[in-house]
Amino acid sequence: MEVCQRCKKEIAIIRSRKEFFCNKCxxxxxxxxxxxxxxxxxxxxxxxxxxxxxxxTHEVGKVVMGFDFQSSxxxxxxxxxxxxxxxxxxxxxxxxxxxxxxxxxxxxxTLNHFKDAWECICSSERYSNDRxxxxxxxxxxxxxxxxxxxxxxxxxxxxxNFDSMALDWDEKYNYSIEDLLKACPNRxxxxxxxxxxxxHTVKQFAMxxxxxxxxxxxxxxxxxxxxxxxVIKGRGANIAASLDSESLDKAYGNIFKNLYPxxxxxxxxxxxxxxxxxxxxxxxDYTLRKSLIISDEDSKKENVNTTLIKNMSINELVxxxxxxxxxxxxxxxxxxxxxxxxxxxxxxxxxxxxxxQICFICSNAIYSNPSVWLNSITVDEGHxxxxxxxxxxxxxxxxxxxxxxTEQYLKLRDYIWNNGDAVPxxxxxxxNLNGIKGKNVIWPRNTDKELQDVLNExxxxxDDK
Amino acid sequence: MSWTAPIDPxxxxxxxxxxxxxxxxxxxxIIKRPKNLQKICKECFFYVFETEIHNTIVNNKLFxxxxxxxxxxxxxxxxxxxxxxxxxxxxxxxYGIDIQLLSIDEGIVGYRDDSLATVKRNQKQYGLPLExxxxxxxxxxxxxxxxxxxxxxxxxxxxGVFRRQALDRGAQRLGINHIVTGHNADDMAETVLMNxxxxxxxxxxxxxxxxxxxxGSPIKRSKPFKYTYQKEIVLYAHYKKLDYFSTECTYAPxxxxxxxxxxxxxxxxxxxxxxxxxxxxxxxxxxxxxKKRIVSNQSEQxxxxxxxDGNRCERCNYLSSNKICKGCILLEGLEKxxxxxxxxxxxxxxxxxxxxxxxxRLSF
Numbered sequence: 152m153e154v155c156q157r158c159k160k161e162i163a164i165i166r167s168r169k170e171f172f173c174n175k176c177x178x179x180x181x182x183x184x185x186x187x188x189x190x191x192x193x194x195x196x197x198x199x200x201x202x203x204x205x206x207x208t209h210e211v212g213k214v215v216m217g218f219d220f221q222s223s224x225x226x227x228x229x230x231x232x233x234x235x236x237x238x239x240x241x242x243x244x245x246x247x248x249x250x251x252x253x254x255x256x257x258x259x260x261t262l263n264h265f266k267d268a269w270e271c272i273c274s275s276e277r278y279s280n281d282r283x284x285x286x287x288x289x290x291x292x293x294x295x296x297x298x299x300x301x302x303x304x305x306x307x308x309x310x311x312n313f314d315s316m317a318l319d320w321d322e323k324y325n326y327s328i329e330d331l332l333k334a335c336p337n338r339x340x341x342x343x344x345x346x347x348x349x350x351h352t353v354k355q356f357a358m359x360x361x362x363x364x365x366x367x368x369x370x371x372x373x374x375x376x377x378x379x380x381x382v383i384k385g386r387g388a389n390i391a392a393s394l395d396s397e398s399l400d401k402a403y404g405n406i407f408k409n410l411y412p413x414x415x416x417x418x419x420x421x422x423x424x425x426x427x428x429x430x431x432x433x434x435x436d437y438t439l440r441k442s443l444i445i446s447d448e449d450s451k452k453e454n455v456n457t458t459l460i461k462n463m464s465i466n467e468l469v470x471x472x473x474x475x476x477x478x479x480x481x482x483x484x485x486x487x488x489x490x491x492x493x494x495x496x497x498x499x500x501x502x503x504x505x506x507x508q509i510c511f512i513c514s515n516a517i518y519s520n521p522s523v524w525l526n527s528i529t530v531d532e533g534h535x536x537x538x539x540x541x542x543x544x545x546x547x548x549x550x551x552x553x554x555x556x557t558e559q560y561l562k563l564r565d566y567i568w569n570n571g572d573a574v575p576x577x578x579x580x581x582x583n584l585n586g587i588k589g590k591n592v593i594w595p596r597n598t599d600k601e602l603q604d605v606l607n608e609x610x611x612x613x614d615d616k
Numbered sequence: 617m618s619w620t621a622p623i624d625p626x627x628x629x630x631x632x633x634x635x636x637x638x639x640x641x642x643x644x645x646i647i648k649r650p651k652n653l654q655k656i657c658k659e660c661f662f663y664v665f666e667t668e669i670h671n672t673i674v675n676n677k678l679f680x681x682x683x684x685x686x687x688x689x690x691x692x693x694x695x696x697x698x699x700x701x702x703x704x705x706x707x708x709x710x711y712g713i714d715i716q717l718l719s720i721d722e723g724i725v726g727y728r729d730d731s732l733a734t735v736k737r738n739q740k741q742y743g744l745p746l747e748x749x750x751x752x753x754x755x756x757x758x759x760x761x762x763x764x765x766x767x768x769x770x771x772x773x774x775x776g777v778f779r780r781q782a783l784d785r786g787a788q789r790l791g792i793n794h795i796v797t798g799h800n801a802d803d804m805a806e807t808v809l810m811n812x813x814x815x816x817x818x819x820x821x822x823x824x825x826x827x828x829x830x831x832g833s834p835i836k837r838s839k840p841f842k843y844t845y846q847k848e849i850v851l852y853a854h855y856k857k858l859d860y861f862s863t864e865c866t867y868a869p870x871x872x873x874x875x876x877x878x879x880x881x882x883x884x885x886x887x888x889x890x891x892x893x894x895x896x897x898x899x900x901x902x903x904x905x906x907k908k909r910i911v912s913n914q915s916e917q918x919x920x921x922x923x924x925d926g927n928r929c930e931r932c933n934y935l936s937s938n939k940i941c942k943g944c945i946l947l948e949g950l951e952k953x954x955x956x957x958x959x960x961x962x963x964x965x966x967x968x969x970x971x972x973x974x975x976x977r978l979s980f
Contacts, residue, residue, distance in 0.1 A: 339887055382812060383883055383890050387897025391904075460882050468886065472879045480872070486815040493817055497902040518900060527675050528843040528892065529651070530667045533639035533660030541642035544631060548641040551633040578896055582889060 153445070165423050165443050174427045181416055181424045185230045188412040192397075195410060198363045201238050201247040212248035215407070216366040217353040218289070219254065220268050220435035223413055224368035226421045228252070228287075229277075229430065230412075231366075236283050252289045253356050255349045257328060262291055268435045275433065292356065294328045297348050301595035306511065306574055307567050308584040308591070310560070311531050313522035315581065317511070317594075318571035326593045334592070338464045340583045343384070347513045358403040365400070365407045372418035374411065375473065375484040378491040380466045386579040389515045391494045402514045417484065419443050510577035512594055521578035560589055639664070647855075650847040653888050658855055665852050669840055670705050676826050678838045679794070681712035686792045688783060689717040689738065689746070691731030693853045694798030696738055696860035698841065702796065703742050716790060720782045721750035722775060723758025724866065731861040738859065749786035751778055755947055763867060765953045771867035774950075777942050781934055784835050792835075799839040802846040802880065805891045808898035810876045817903055824898035833935050845891060 153163040153171045157180070161173030172180060190196050198212035216231075218224045231250060238246045256262045269289055278284050303320035320326070328348065335341040357365040369377070374394065381390050399405040413421065423443040425431055431439060460468065476483050497518045501507055507516035536542055548554045576584070584590055636657075637645045643657035649664075656664070672678075679685065687702055689695045702715055719735050722728050732748065739746040752758050755778060762774050787795050804824055811820045822828065829836035841849065853860055883890045928934065929941035936942070 337886070379809075379812065382808065382897040382901075383887070383894055385889075385893030385896040387894075388900035390901075461885055463886060465883065465887060465890075468879070468882055472875075472882075476875060480875075483813060487812060490812050490815045490817060490820070493903055495902055495904040497900045499902060500900070521896075524896065527671060528668060530664040530671065531639065532663070532667075533637065533656065534643075534663045536640060536642050541640075544636060545640070545642040548633050548636050553633060554641070578893075582893065 164445055165427070166445055167417070167420050167423065167443050171445075178424065178427055181226070181420055182230050182233065184415045185227065185412045186234065188410065188414060189231075189234070194408060195364060199234070199247050201242045201245050209242075209245055211246065212364070213251070213360065213362040214248045214364045214366060215251045215253060215353070215357040215360060215362040216368065217255075217349070218252040218368070220265060220433075221368075221437050222421050222425050222434060222439065223370045223373065223418065225430060225433055226416075226424050227366065227368040227413055228272075229424075229428065232278060232283055232287065235286050236281065239281075239283060246286050248286075250287045251356075251360060251362065252287060253292060253353050254289065255292050255294050255352050257294050257345075262293075264435050265291055268433060272433050277428075277430070290356065292352055294345075294348055294352065297328065297352060298326050298593075298595060303593050304511075304574070304596050305567070306576070306584065306592050306594055307564060307571075307589075308576070308581055309522075309564060309568075310590060313525040313581055313585070315511075315522070315574050315576045315584070316567045316571040317574040318567045320593050331592065334587055336586050336588065338462070339384075340586060342464050342466070343579070343583055351514065354400065354403045357407050362407050364410050366410050366412060368413055369411050370413045370416055370418040370421050371488055372470070372473065372484055374414060374491070375487040376466045376469050378487055379469045383465050383469070384579045385582055386515070386577065388497050388518050389577075389579075390491050391496050392515065394491055402509065414488070508575040510580055511574040512580040512583075512592070513577060515577050515579075517575055517577045519578075521576065521581045524578070525581070563589070563591070647851055650845045650884070650888055651892065661848075661851070661855070665844070665848060666701065666705065669701055669844060670709060672826070672843055673705065673711075673840050674709075676838075678796075678827065678840060679711050679713045682714075683712075683794060684714045684716065684790075684792045685794045685796055686716050686718040686747075686783075686787045686790060687744075688795055688797040689719050689735045690798075691719075691734035691738070691861040692798070693850055693858075693860045693862065694800055694841065694846070696734070696858050697849050697853050697856075698796065698798040699738055699742055699744065700856065700858055702840070703744065715744055716792065717744050717746040718783065718786045718790065718792075718795065719746065719748045720779055720786065721748055721752070722779065723751050723760055725760055727863060727866050728759075730863070734859060734861040741859065747786055747790055749782050749789070751782065754778075754782055754785060755943075757947070757950060759867070762950060765950055768867055769871075772873075774946055775867070777946055781941075781943050783837075784833070784934070787835050795835060795837045797837060797839055798841055798849075800841040800844050800846045800849055801891045801895060804839075804842055804898065805894035806873065806876050806880055808894050808901075809880065810873060813876060814872065820901055821903055824895055830935050843892065843895065 153166075155161045155163045155173035155176050156171045157176035158173060161175065163171035163173055165172045165174075165177045167177070167180075188195075189199050198214065201209055203209045216224070216228070218228070228250075235246050235248075235250075254265050256265055272278060273284055303322070303326060304317040305320045306315055306317040308315050328345075331344060332341050335344060354365065377393060378390055381387055381393065394411070396408055396410050399408055419440050419442050422440045425434070425439060426441065426444060460471075463471065473484055496507075496516065498507070500518050507518055509515070510517055536545055549558075584592055631644050635644055637643050637660050638654045639656050639660040643659060645655035645657055647658070647661050648655050649661070685702070687695070687699050689699055699715075699717060705711065706713055706715060717735065717739055719732060721732060735746065735748075738744075750758075759771065759775055763771050766774060783795055787793065807823045808820075810816070811823050824842070826842045827836055827838045852858075880891070887893070927936055927938070929936040929944055930939050931944045932941060934941045934943060
């Protein structure tokens with residue numbers, strides 16, 4: 152039996168970063184890491200702390216958090232609620248900030264799961280003994296609001312020069328998230344689009360509510376997955392922007408900053424926190440990793456990912472790689488994150504005095520033209536037709552279903568090229584579109600007003616039945 | 617050793633439309649391009665493969681008319697295709713360059729001697745002059761001797777440092793300032809991943825450079841296969857019936873690189889374009905500027921003296937950012953471990969490759 156290396160009294164139940172912890176010391180260890188991120192910078196300190204004016208009144212900061220009912224978000228929320236509780240007791244019923252939680256759901260089944268889980272959270276002993284949840288409000292947003300009542304565009308990628316053009320989409324044809332995800336050729340593209348939509352919806356909500364801080368519950372492990380995932384998807388130029396918590400979010404009106412308070416905490420530590428605090432019943436569709444729990448001998452066997460490699464998404468494959476490497480190269484996750492933190496936007500590739508274009512789909516900055524780059528390295532013309540036999544085969548192909556489909560694509564392409572407008576796409580989105588059958592996607596032309604109208608109409612609050 | 621090119625299989629059955637090439641739509645597709653999974657015929661494959669490399673050479677202005685170029689030739693698939701294609705494109709597009717083959721003999725019995733035999737055959741097949749530089753003549757060590765002293769785990773460290781120097785010295789001997797190597801897109805992507813995974817920020821920005829050179833050295837290196845998939849190189853060598861040596865080096869590859877290679881292989885299975893995507897990312901990775909540290913004048917001058925790009929090694933005069941180059945430091949360590957007495961004609965140091973070749977040649 153090992154003794155906790157912090158308090159040197161209690162029996163250790165967790166081993167993390169080569170150190171033994173008891174339950175209480177481990178909870179404190181995780182909690183302090185998150186609080187340090189929340190209070191470390193002056194901007195964030197001013198939002199989170201209880202600040203008094205000279206006349207005795209006090210400012211209340213406005214904070215929004217993207218919430219997916221997974222372990223990282225749940226732990227982040229738990230530590231934030233503990234902070235609110237402390238402030239409430241120390242400052243005679245005053246708190247430094249209020250928290251709006253946003254959950255984006257795809258269908259009614261997920262919505263019901265989320266609602267049930269939130270009810271569990273509200274009624275659990277942990278939070279129901281006082282009125283601290285009065286300062287936390289949850290909002291469930293249907294992902295389909297992304298398409299509702301907006302001007303839709305059909306964006307198409309040219310099969311030879313990789314340029315992209317768009318044309319207004321006829322309103323009489325309805326389009327939904329389901330249609331979009333069905334058109335995706337694989338899990339990667341589906342996940343990519345889904346993440347773009349969720350992130351956009353949460354950020355638009357944050358912009359609409361004029362909050363000062365938008366919290367993302369991403370653990371160190373998830374951020375490291377993201378960094379390597381971005382590199383693998385050709386989106387390396389956006390790593391710096393995706394980790395930026397120092398500047399206001401330019402794409403969403405310079406209103407809030409994105410904060411990653413769990414950045415210094417590994418996912419295995421977050422899961423261990425959930426187990427220590429007996430919060431596992433509050434999770435939705437999540438398998439906890441018990442690798443840090445000392446008594447759990449079989450934990451490694453339980454955590455083996457049984458998904459076939461060919462069925463995994465890029466981020467899942469990267470996660471598997473980290474897990475496989477954990478024994479021999481234990482600090483690989485923090486190394487990747489540190490490397491990501493040392494990067495900046497590649498603005499040096501822009502012509503002097505120009506500002507980067509914004510990708511129509513993912514809203515990321517474009518620093519180099521993807522079609523020019525792809526054109527320079529890919530040739531799509533072949534050897535000419537030479538013999539009579541080859542001419543005959545070409546004729547057969549042209550009359551076949553495949554030939555007709557290609558003909559349809561070419562007709563649509565020519566129509567959009569003659570009547571549409573050029574739309575900027577980043578490299579990652581160009582590659583995604585190029586993989587979709589017909590090389591096109593329906594996407595909304597976003598305006599702030601439209602989105603606010605949609606949110607007002609479609610957003611469901613926890614109290615709504 | 618004589619070499620006979622394989623014969624193409626003949627199949628005269630009429631083709632289905634689904635079997636046709638996705639570029640020309642008139643010939644039978646025989647290759648699925650790893651780059652974009654496009655099914656294409658042999659003629660279109662040759663055309664796109666050669667044109668893409670030509671475009672890379674032209675877009676990046678790799679050569680100038682009259683330039684003398686040394687092609688790093690190991691006898692493996694990459695360098696054999698490189699020799700073939702450099703000669704082909706030089707004649708087809710009139711680059712006006714003078715090509716010479718440059719090989720390094722690391723001294724791995726049963727591996728390098730066989731691959732050098734392939735290079736010598738290539739020299740005759742392509743009619744290009746060949747220069748061989750050996751570790752033994754440059755450092756008085758063969759790789760087999762180094763592995764016997766330093767162990768197999770460190771073999772890549774020694775070989776990597778020594779080969780880089782050997783190529784430069786070989787080029788200098790030929791009076792050539794440009795070395796072309798067969799590094800392909802897979803190697804590039806693997807290096808980008810490795811540099812991120814081990815946090816090697818010093819190398820991160822330059823890991824996808826198509827031309828590399830050190831200040832103070834007239835010799836530059838370039839990689840015309842930067843955007844070419846390894847699998848396409850293998851297919852090209854196969855369908856062009858090129859004569860190459862296909863055995864991997866028998867000494868263990870670096871353990872960490874092995875894990876990155878495995879990750880890449882798995883990634884390719886789910887996203888074939890990932891190699892090119894990683895290179896695209898690699899080209900866009902830019903480091904934040906370092907915050908300037910306040911240092912005293914004296915220590916600043918001292919630092920400048922010790923770590924300047926373009927410095928020369930005090931012992932061998934090779935380029936080095938330190939007083940003594942990495943090669944000399946490694947050699948010093950090796951010399952300390954060298955046996956003071958040795959047996960004449962001793963083959964005990966010959967590595968695993970020798971045993972493997974002997975076993976392969978056994979017949980019962």
